[in-house]
Amino acid sequence: xxxxxxxxxxxxxxxxxxxxxxxxxxxxxxxxxxxxxxxxxxxxxxxxxxxxxxxxxxxxxxxxxxxxxxxxxxxxxxxxxxxxxxxxxxxxxxxxxxxxxxxxxxxxxxxxxxxxxxxxxxxxxxxxxxxxxxxxxxxxxxxxxxxxxxxxxxxxxxxxxxxxxxxxxxxxxxxxxxxxxxxxxxxxxxxxxxxxxxxxxxxxxxxxxxxxxxxxxxxxxxxxxxxxxxxxxxxxxxxxxxxxxxxxxxxxxxxxxxxxxxxxxxxxxxxxxxxxxxxxxxxxxxxxxxxxxxxxxxxxxxxxxxxxxxxxxxxxxxxxxxxxxxxxxxxxxxxxxxxxxxxxxxxxxxxxxxxxxxxxxxxxxxxxxxxxxxxxxxxxxxxxxx
Numbered sequence: 001x002x003x004x005x006x007x008x009x010x011x012x013x014x015x016x017x018x019x020x021x022x023x024x025x026x027x028x029x030x031x032x033x034x035x036x037x038x039x040x041x042x043x044x045x046x047x048x049x050x051x052x053x054x055x056x057x058x059x060x061x062x063x064x065x066x067x068x069x070x071x072x073x074x075x076x077x078x079x080x081x082x083x084x085x086x087x088x089x090x091x092x093x094x095x096x097x098x099x100x101x102x103x104x105x106x107x108x109x110x111x112x113x114x115x116x117x118x119x120x121x122x123x124x125x126x127x128x129x130x131x132x133x134x135x136x137x138x139x140x141x142x143x144x145x146x147x148x149x150x151x152x153x154x155x156x157x158x159x160x161x162x163x164x165x166x167x168x169x170x171x172x173x174x175x176x177x178x179x180x181x182x183x184x185x186x187x188x189x190x191x192x193x194x195x196x197x198x199x200x201x202x203x204x205x206x207x208x209x210x211x212x213x214x215x216x217x218x219x220x221x222x223x224x225x226x227x228x229x230x231x232x233x234x235x236x237x238x239x240x241x242x243x244x245x246x247x248x249x250x251x252x253x254x255x256x257x258x259x260x261x262x263x264x265x266x267x268x269x270x271x272x273x274x275x276x277x278x279x280x281x282x283x284x285x286x287x288x289x290x291x292x293x294x295x296x297x298x299x300x301x302x303x304x305x306x307x308x309x310x311x312x313x314x315x316x317x318x319x320x321x322x323x324x325x326x327x328x329x330x331x332x333x334x335x336x337x338x339x340x341x342x343x344x345x346x347x348x349x350x351x352x353x354x355x356x357x358x359x360x361x362x363x364x365x366x367x368x369x370x371x372x373x374x375x376x377x378x379x380x381x382x383x384x385x386x
């Protein structure tokens with residue numbers, strides 16, 4: 001069976017790797033960690049966070065090869081913790097690299113089962129995810145791993161990938177076709193090579209032209225914005241558009257995420273947060289609507305749940321905004337941090353025993369008392385502004 005072009009061109013050495021210079025360049029963290037592991041055998045567990053097609057899997061394979069460790073690759077979509085344990089059992093006395101792609105798809109229990117092996121140093125864990133690890137990876141595993149952020153490939157990076165691909169399929173490409181392919185790839189080397197491979201097989205002439213790329217592409221691959229970290233920040237534009245009641249902008253950024261294949265539950269989760277943070281008491285039903293949108297996305301999925309998302313986005317955008325609940329919580333949290341555990345007034349303390357009652361716990365408590373129940377030091381504070 002012939003391997004796909006993207007697999008055939010996958011580099012095996014760090015010196016052949018394209019892109020992510022902030023991590024792989026001379027003197028940067030990856031080569032330094034590899035050099036250290038070559039000397040003393042230690043390589044830390046890491047999580048590679050970045051968009052699709054930017055070299056996460058390739059980098060994991062290169063690390064294992066460069067530090068001369070056995071390599072096991074799993075996809076969290078199909079793998080089980082038992083399979084990983086079985087692979088580790090075959091390497092008693094040595095530490096293999098265990099790469100788990102899409103680690104965010106492992107549930108909490110599955111991630112918990114990895115912890116003992118990471119803690120004991122029985123494996124070098126490398127996880128890859130397109131989702132924010134802060135939300136998708138359990139805290140204990142996150143605290144034991146170094147998160148490395150990979151960016152979308154630049155056009156210069158993609159051009160280098162394209163040159164390697166053209167050399168392999170023995171084709172040339174017109175400037176117009178090249179520019180269109182680079183732009184359509186949206187920073188994704190895999191997309192670029194897949195389209196190039198199809199176009200190369202279909203085209204009879206040696207030079208690929210715009211029509212060849214358009215035919216191979218069929219539908220332009222829409223990703224998040226190509227300008228670096230906007231891949232991660234588009235959700236910020238989405239939230240801020242709803243906050244400003246700019247419904248058209250909110251729908252546009254929603255469409256961008258939907259077309260890019262963003263997890264609908266991720267979008268809906270942000271909407272649930274927004275309903276309490278930005279709308280709050282101005283329209284309490286916003287939280288109900290946002291939760292129903294989340295539930296709809298769980299039950300229906302793409303493509304239809306995009307309509308539910310749009311329904312929720314418009315509702316949240318046009319709703320009146322009120323951040324008093326959010327601001328009140330943050331102000332109360334700030335006082336907790338500043339003053340620590342202040343003594344709770346006796347009248348509102350629980351008094352389940354005679355001793356506690358004798359100590360005046362619960363004394364003078366009245367159900368509809370108007371006197372502040374806050375600790376004495378902050379008795380006049382107002383967190384929720386009426």
